[in-house]
Amino acid sequence: MTNDASNELLGSVREHVVNEQPMHIVGGNSKAFLGCKLSDVDDAATVSLNNHVGVVNYEPTELVFTARSGTLLSDVVQTLKQSGQQLPFEPPQLPGATLGGTLACGLSGPARPYGGAARDHTLGVRVINGKGELLRFGGEVMKNVAGYDVSRVQVGAYGTLGLLLEVSLKVLPLPETTLTLAFEQNEHDTTPMVQLARRFLPVTAAALIGRTRYIRLAGSDAGVQAAAKELGGERVVDNEPWQGLRDLNHEFFNDPRPTWRISCADYTPALTIPNDEDGQPAKVLYDWGGAQRWIKTSLASHALFEIAANANAHATRFSTAMNNEPSHQPISGVSARLQRELRTSFDPLRLFNRSRFHPELDS
Amino acid sequence: MSRLEKRQEFANQLRALVPQGQVLQSDEDLRPYESDGLTVFKASPLVVVLPATVAEVQAVLKWASKNSVPVVARGAGTGLSGGALPHEEGILLGLAKFNQILELNSEHGFARVQPGVRNLAISDAARPHGLYYAPDPSSQIACTIGGNVAENSGGVHCLKYGLTVHNVLAVTVVTIDGELVTIGAMGCDNAGYDLMALLTGSEGMLAVTVEVTVKLLPVPPVAKLVMAAFDSVESAGDAVGKVIAEGIIPAGLELMDSPAIKAAEAFAHCGYPTDAAAVLLCELDGTQAEVEAQIGRVSDVFNACAATQLHTAQTEEERLLLWKGRKSAFPAVGRLSPDYYCIDGTIPRRELSKVLSRMDELSKEFNLRIANVFHAGDGNLHPLILYDASVEGETERTEQLGSQILQLCVEVGGTVTGEHGVGVEKINEMCVQFDEATLQQFHSVKAAFDPVGLLNPGKVVPTLQRCAEFGALHVHHGQVPHPDIERF
C-alpha cells in the first residue's frame, strides 16, 4: 500500500500549532511502553501516521532506501530482503512497528556495536517542525555535509524535534552466511567480549546470558567459516538468541518486573544492583558486547539513574510508566541547557510529545 | 578607533588571558593565517591567539563573548571551503598547540586526543597495537582531528568504515560563553539528543572542540588492491554498481578519469595505465579467506564490464604506491596547470554518466579543463578545474563553472558538498539546495548554541537576504519566495 498524507498531516499540525494544542505523534503504537506519560498532557491530540505509507525510492545498487514514516517496518525489511539487502542496525520488529517510530525512538538491535546504529544509517529526513513548517534535511546520498546534520539528530529524539514524514537510509547487502557460536564462561564477565572486539573478525553480535556467551559471525562464507574455526565454541542452530534480543521477547523479558536498559562502555564492570524491597535479586543480561545491559528490577527510577550515572552510563526504562516517573536518565548542566535550546529551536511551544522523552527539557 | 588601534587594544587585553607570545598581531605573523586550503579567499584577522590550555580557550571565548568579538577556530588550515577563513574584525583561534595524544587505550580500543593532533598521527600511534583510526582523508598527514570533526571528513575507506561521525565517541567543547561540556559517551549512545551528530560537521559554528575521543579499529589482517582499467568512464561507473549489486562492500572504491590518471602517473609513477579512459581502484580487506573469495568475485564483475586491464597489487609496497597515486591526485593535477579548483559534490551514482557528459559540455562552454577523481562507492565527485589565476577573468570563470557543477549535483538529487564543507565557498549554492524554512531552521539551531552569532559568523548558512541576491532560491508551487525582500 502506498499513500502520501503529507498535506493532511501538515494541515492538521498547523491547525494544532495555531491552537497551541499539544500532540501525541503515533505510528503503529508498538512502542507505547517507551517514555513517560505525565498527567498534564492527557488532553493531547493524536496525530497518526498510519495512513502515510509507502516506499518513495529504492534503488538497491545505490544502497539507499526512502520510505514514508508510517510504512510498516516489517514491509521495509521484506522489500529490502527481496533485493538481498537489510537495515544494518537490525531494529526491533515489534508487531505493528513503523519505520518512523523505529527511528524516532532510535532503536537498534544486537548488530549495533558492529554494524552501527539507526542514526549512523540515516541520510535524510523530511519533517514538520513544531511551527508547522515542512523541512527537508540531508538527502539520498551517502556523503553530505551541507548544513548541520539535523537528520541524525532527529533519530532518537522521540518526535520532540519534529514529526518525521519521510526517511532515507543507507542499506547494506545481507550477509552470505550467518552463524552463531556459544561458549561457557563466568557470569557477568564482559572481558571476553571486549577482547574479541579488538580482533579483526566478522563478528556481528555478542551477548552474555547467564553463563553462556553467544557470538554471531556474518559475512562471506569463506570468512565466516575461517573465523568459526579460529574461535571454536559450539554452533547454535536457528537465529537464537538474536531474534529474541532484537524484539525484546527473549525469555529473559518474561520476568514481570519492569525492564531497564543501561547503555555504558562495554568494559564497564558488572554493576552492583541492590535487591528489590522484597529481597528478589535483579536479573541482568549483557548485549552489544557488554555495552547494553538489560535489567529486570522493581527498584525506583531514581535508583537506576544513580547506578547508571556512577558508571558514566545512562538508563532507560522499557516498561510502561510507574507513578509518572521519568523513563530516561535526567540531563543536567550545560548539556541540558544546550538541549533545551535545541528543543526550543524546533518546537518552541513543546507541542510534540511533551514530557514523553526528557520532561526536564520541556519545563 | 582605527583598525590598528583596535588590534593593539585587543592584543593587550588578550595578553592578560594567555601568555604574551601566544597572541600574534604583526602583519608578518598574521599572514600564514590569511586563508585555508582554498586560497582564493583571503582575509586578515585582527589578532591570532594560540591558546595552549583548555582554561585559556575558555578565557578567550568568555572575553570574545563579553566584547562581542567574532572567533574563527583553525586546525591545520587544510580545509577546502574557506571554513577557517579569518574574520576581519575578529580573533583567529589557532589550535596547533593542542597536539598531544592524551590517552591511547589499546585494551578498550579508543584514543583521547587534543584537537590539534594530526589525523595520521593517531593511526601511527595506534598501529603498534594492531589498531588504527579509520577515516583517512587524503590530507591526513597534515589535517587535524579537530578539523576532521568540524568537517565530518571522509576518506578513501569511508564506504566500508564510515565518516568521522561514525568513528568519534565523544568530544569536549567550549561554548561561546566559555563553558566546558562533554558530548557523546564511551558506550554506544548518550542520554538526550544526539548532540555528537550535530556537532560533527558543524564547521566551527557551534562550539570550539578541545578534546576528541576516537574509536580505534583492529587493522585488517589482509588488504588487497585490484586496479581495473576501462575504455569509458561509463563502463567503469557501471562496474561500481555491479560490484555493489553482488553484495560486496569494498574497503575503498575510487574512480579516476583520463586527465586525473595521467596527472597522478606523472606525479607518483605508480604504474597507472595512461591510455585508459578510466581506472578503478578497488580495495578488499578482511581475513585471508574473505579477501581471496572477494577478489575472485570482483575480478569477474570487472571482466564482465569489459575491463581492458585487470591487475592485483602483488606486494604491500605496490598496493601503497597505487594508493599514493590516488591520494596525491590533487597536487598532481596542480602540476598540470598553474592553479586548480577542487569541487566536492555528491550525486546518486546512477546519474554519473549524465553528470559527466554535462560537465564535459560545461568544460567546453567555459573553456576550462576538468579532471575527475571520484569516491565512486559513495557517489562523492571531485572535479578539479584547471585554470590560471594570472589570466584576467579566469578565476571568476572558474568559480562560475564550479557553481554550475554544484547546481548540477543538486539537480540530479545530490548535494553541494560531500565532505569539504560549505564554509564561505558554497554559501550561495546552499540557497539552491535548501528552501527558506529549512535555512531558517539551520539559523535557529546555530542560535541554540551561539545566540549572538560570534562563532565563525557568515559561514555555512546563507541569510535569506543573500539568497535573494543570489536569485536562486527554490520556487515552490510557482510562488516567488519572500517577495517582501528587496531585490538587487
Ligand SMILES: Cc1cc2nc3c(=O)[nH]c(=O)nc-3n(C[C@H](O)[C@H](O)[C@H](O)COP(=O)(O)OP(=O)(O)OC[C@H]3O[C@@H](n4cnc5c(N)ncnc54)[C@H](O)[C@@H]3O)c2cc1C
Ligand atoms: C590535498 C588535500 C586533500 C584533501 N582530502 C580530503 C579528503 O580526502 N577528505 C576530506 O574529507 N577532506 C579532504 N580535504 C579537506 C581538509 O583536509 C579537511 O576538511 C580537514 O578535516 C580539515 O582539517 P584542518 O585541521 O586543516 O581544519 P581547518 O582547515 O583548519 O578548519 C576547517 C574547519 O574546521 C573548523 N575547526 C578547526 N578546528 C576546530 C576546532 N578545534 N573546534 C571547532 N572548529 C574547528 C574551522 O573553523 C573550519 O571551519 C583535503 C584537503 C587538501 C588540501
